[in-house]
Amino acid sequence: MMMTHRERILAVLNHKEPDRLPLDLGSAIATTMTAKAHERMRAYLGLPSEPPPATFSRRSSTVIPDEAILRRFDVDARPLILGNPDGRPDREVSPDAFVDEWGVTWARPEGGHFISTDGPFYHQDEPTREDLEKFPWPDPADPGRYRGLRERAKELHEKTDYAVMLNLGVGPVHQCQFVRGYGEWLEDLLINRAFAEGLMDRVVEIWVEITDRALEEAGDSVDLVMYGDDVGTQKGLLLRPELYRQVIKPRHKRMADCVKRHGKPILYHSCGSVYALVPDLIEVGIDALNPIQVTAAEMDTRRLKREFGRDLIFWGGINTQRVLPLGTPEEVREEVMRRIEDLAEGGGYVLCAVHNIQPEVPPENVVTMYEAAQEYGR
Amino acid sequence: MVDLKMLAEAVIRGDAKECARLTQEGLDNGLSPQVLLNDGLMAGMAVIGERFKCNDIYVPEVLIAARAMKAGMVILRPKLAETGAKPVGKVVAGTVKGDLHDIGKNIVCMMLEGAGFQVTDLGNDVAPERFIQAIKEQEAQIVGMSALLTTTMLNMKGTIEALKAAGLREKVRVMVGGAPVTQRFAEEIGADGYAENAAVAVEKAKELLAVH
Numbered sequence: 001m002m003m004t005h006r007e008r009i010l011a012v013l014n015h016k017e018p019d020r021l022p023l024d025l026g027s028a029i030a031t032t033m034t035a036k037a038h039e040r041m042r043a044y045l046g047l048p049s050e051p052p053p054a055t056f057s058r059r060s061s062t063v064i065p066d067e068a069i070l071r072r073f074d075v076d077a078r079p080l081i082l083g084n085p086d087g088r089p090d091r092e093v094s095p096d097a098f099v100d101e102w103g104v105t106w107a108r109p110e111g112g113h114f115i116s117t118d119g120p121f122y123h124q125d126e127p128t129r130e131d132l133e134k135f136p137w138p139d140p141a142d143p144g145r146y147r148g149l150r151e152r153a154k155e156l157h158e159k160t161d162y163a164v165m166l167n168l169g170v171g172p173v174h175q176c177q178f179v180r181g182y183g184e185w186l187e188d189l190l191i192n193r194a195f196a197e198g199l200m201d202r203v204v205e206i207w208v209e210i211t212d213r214a215l216e217e218a219g220d221s222v223d224l225v226m227y228g229d230d231v232g233t234q235k236g237l238l239l240r241p242e243l244y245r246q247v248i249k250p251r252h253k254r255m256a257d258c259v260k261r262h263g264k265p266i267l268y269h270s271c272g273s274v275y276a277l278v279p280d281l282i283e284v285g286i287d288a289l290n291p292i293q294v295t296a297a298e299m300d301t302r303r304l305k306r307e308f309g310r311d312l313i314f315w316g317g318i319n320t321q322r323v324l325p326l327g328t329p330e331e332v333r334e335e336v337m338r339r340i341e342d343l344a345e346g347g348g349y350v351l352c353a354v355h356n357i358q359p360e361v362p363p364e365n366v367v368t369m370y371e372a373a374q375e376y377g378r
Numbered sequence: 379m380v381d382l383k384m385l386a387e388a389v390i391r392g393d394a395k396e397c398a399r400l401t402q403e404g405l406d407n408g409l410s411p412q413v414l415l416n417d418g419l420m421a422g423m424a425v426i427g428e429r430f431k432c433n434d435i436y437v438p439e440v441l442i443a444a445r446a447m448k449a450g451m452v453i454l455r456p457k458l459a460e461t462g463a464k465p466v467g468k469v470v471a472g473t474v475k476g477d478l479h480d481i482g483k484n485i486v487c488m489m490l491e492g493a494g495f496q497v498t499d500l501g502n503d504v505a506p507e508r509f510i511q512a513i514k515e516q517e518a519q520i521v522g523m524s525a526l527l528t529t530t531m532l533n534m535k536g537t538i539e540a541l542k543a544a545g546l547r548e549k550v551r552v553m554v555g556g557a558p559v560t561q562r563f564a565e566e567i568g569a570d571g572y573a574e575n576a577a578v579a580v581e582k583a584k585e586l587l588a589v590h
């Protein structure tokens with residue numbers, strides 16, 4: 001029986017076999033394309049270069065792909081994105097730098113991606129909980145975030161049959177790193193724990209309130225919710241698993257509990273090697289994991305499916321560190337076949353690239369990836 | 379000798395205050411700065427490198443150890459300069475142009491420092507010209523490049539070509555690393571060494587300069 005796009009995603013989220021393998025491109029902050037990759041794709045497919053695509057994330061130089069591309073690949077989900085705060089919009093510092101509502105400076109090399117280069121707690125040797133009290137936090141109630149959200153969600157839900165993915169902000173690991181400094185915050189976890197935990201609590205409180213409000217507004221039209229917090233690296237976890245369990249997991253649980261109160265499935269994103277934490281993530285309450293960075297240590301897809309397939313949906317998996325940018329179309333096909341074989345049995349797999357499609361990836365490889373997925377995902 | 383062991387352990391624990399205190403105490407007791415460096419601070423960092431390599435410790439532990447080592451180095455550096463002590467080797471390092479990931483590169487720099495190298499860290503988004511300028515200024519023997527993106531790893535090749543054009547390629551050894559980089563890629567672009575992690579980077583750097 002032929003399913004609608006939404007039914008297909010929902011079937012997979014319920015661990016049921018879909019009529020064909022569901023596909024993603026552009027429904028989530030880490031499953032889309034950079035502006036340059038998008039431009040190349042349009043040219044390759046002979047699509048007009050206008051109108052300019054909508055920005056997905058300014059920080060990541062990513063866009064929401066042209067509907068013509070998404071239809072051509074028969075992608076099953078579409079993104080829903082919160083608005084910008086009225087009270088504290090990005091403050092432009094130069095064409096290549098701006099300050100966000102957390103007081104974090106984002107700067108980019110010419111033509112490149114933005115990265116956090118400065119933040120409110122960057123330069124303190126030993127910041128304290130009092131410093132947290134004094135800080136002017138972003139306002140979760142700011143109406144700009146929710147303006148038109150209900151209408152956009154409803155439109156997607158009623159006028160299309162795509163699954164609607166609500167994209168939320170990053171979790172406490174990343175947000176703390178942005179305001180405090182990437183390494184500094186990791187050091188705080190060990191030598192200034194009170195501050196590190198206090199900061200996480202503030203971040204999570206704000207996150208939970210925004211999520212509650214967004215889902216109260218638009219929940220009726222949302223099929224699943226996505227957010228990320230990177231805890232993996234190429235070679236293993238970013239931090240000791242015990243430290244994750246002690247300090248981060250309870251906060252991740254608070255976030256997941258909030259989404260669950262609204263009855264929505266969760267797609268959680270963490271780059272890198274996270275094998276060692278998968279049981280914890282399942283306990284926290286996530287339903288699906290992205291991006292399954294297959295080139296990182298211990299991210300063997302067959303073993304992941306065997307050990308966790310009963311409880312976890314896999315979302316991603318197509319190798320972006322070698323095959324997509326550097327491989328031949330034939331290798332792309334083989335990669336697609338392999339991941340389908342490893343992950344798709346009994347449902348439980350949504351196929352897309354391991355991260356946003358980067359500028360250097362040949363459009364031909366991307367097209368091959370989706371065509372092969374359509375062919376083998378029957 | 380007990381003091382040196384305690385100093386190394388303070389580095390391993392990441393106890394910066396204790397590190398500074400023991401370094402000062404060692405100097406006051408007449409230990410030579412070179413001995414405090416080699417058998418205290420560097421000995422501690424060597425243990426950290428080994429443990430990190432086998433996932434026994436993680437990035438946060440490495441960062442606080444490096445911070446502790448630096449607290450000792452601040453005290454030793456002027457003394458070492460007085461004695462005219464020479465570094466094991468001179469390295470110029472950075473993350474290549476267009477790439478802003480710097481955690482891995484920072485750790486590599488810290489480990490190299492912890493092994494007695496003089497390291498000039500150029501930061502991230504480093505253009506070939508900046509590498510070249512720093513190599514000349516520092517009279518570096520090794521240039522270390524890090525890349526975390528498949529988009530930017532080709533800029534390593536570009537930098538090597540720029541080194542050739544500047545007539546420097548024969549004067550420096552090139553070491554590369556970062557998540558997408560492999561031994562094969564390193565050979566393809568004509569680098570002299572590849573390291574998959576910071577501990578191996580130290581071994582490689584020593585190997586490239588034939589020091590032990």
Ligand code: B1M
Binds near residue numbers: 358481523525527572
């Ligand atoms: C000189 O000799 C040597 C020798 C050894 C050397 C060496 C040099 N350099 C490193 N080594 C070696 O020794 C080190 C210590 O043992 C090791 O260093 P590593 O750096 O590997 O390890 C560190 C200790 C810890 N590892 C890390 O810190 C990297 C972790 C991951 C999760 C990561 C992070 C944290 C970040 N990121 Co980025 N990020 C990912 C990473 C996932 C992964 N698999 O690595 C990766 C690298 N990111 C990726 C992407 C896509 C991006 N990131 C971006 C941004 C970021 C953050 C800002 C959020 C943050 C960086 C913060 C910072 N200040 O560095 C963007 C680019 C920004 C830019 N212009 O550079 C952006 C483009 C995202 C976007 N906007 O779409 C992916 C690249 C994919 C690809 N095709 O190459 C990625 C693999 C994630 C993924 N799942 O796909 C060894 O590699």
